[in-house]
Amino acid sequence: MPGETFLTRQGYVKLRDDLTALKERRGHLAGEIKEAAEKGDLKENAEYHAAKEEQQKVQGRINELEEKLRSAQILDETAVPAGEVRIGATVVLKDLSDGERATYTLVDSAEADFAKGKISVRSPLSEGLLGHKVGETVEVKLPSGPAKFKIEKVSREA
Numbered sequence: 001m002p003g004e005t006f007l008t009r010q011g012y013v014k015l016r017d018d019l020t021a022l023k024e025r026r027g028h029l030a031g032e033i034k035e036a037a038e039k040g041d042l043k044e045n046a047e048y049h050a051a052k053e054e055q056q057k058v059q060g061r062i063n064e065l066e067e068k069l070r071s072a073q074i075l076d077e078t079a080v081p082a083g084e085v086r087i088g089a090t091v092v093l094k095d096l097s098d099g100e101r102a103t104y105t106l107v108d109s110a111e112a113d114f115a116k117g118k119i120s121v122r123s124p125l126s127e128g129l130l131g132h133k134v135g136e137t138v139e140v141k142l143p144s145g146p147a148k149f150k151i152e153k154v155s156r157e158a
Contacts, residue, residue: 005068005072005073005108006073006075006087006107006108006121007074007108007110008075008107008111009074009075011107011108011110012069012072012074015065015068015069015110015111018065019062019065019066019069022061022065025058026062029051029054029055030055033051033052036048036051068110075088083133084131084132085106085129085130085131085132085133085154086106087106087108087130088156089105089106089154089155090103090105090153090154090156091103091104091106091129091153091154092152092153093129094150095148095149096148096149097147097148103117104117104118104126105117106126106129107120107121108120108121109122124141124142124143125140125142127140128141132151133151134154135151136151137150137151138150
């Protein structure tokens with residue numbers, strides 16, 4: 001799977017929007033660099049060096065996003081079996097050690113955002129859940145040690 005990026009339609013749109021914003025930022029940085037260069041001696045021009053460094057970071061991120069978008073596979077939710085944990089699924093889990101419930105959506109690492117409940121399909125938790133179905137109890141090897149979860153619900157974003 002290296003090189004391939006699996007994205008939901010929303011994730012693809014977000015990356016595309018991020019790319020557009022970065023390209024705009026790159027244009028602004030070119031203007032800042034030109035202004036700073038016009039101020040004279042570049043050896044001791046902190047503005048110039050800071051803008052050049054930022055430009056390199058922005059360009060690196062642009063290259064990364066362009067590659068992800070080029071290799072992106074948009075998930076076809078209709079082709080995934082209902083009730084089975086796969087990339088793009090939203091899963092409600094019950095932690096059998098403490099009864100706590102958690103909801104996660106399994107996404108490609110390009111879309112992962114833990115604060116929004118979106119975890120990478122390559123994370124230990126996701127890898128332990130993939131292929132399992134609603135009602136199953138699954139033991140997952142986490143960095144903190146093994147944990148048991150019951151899969152209470154599996155759904156798909158529309």
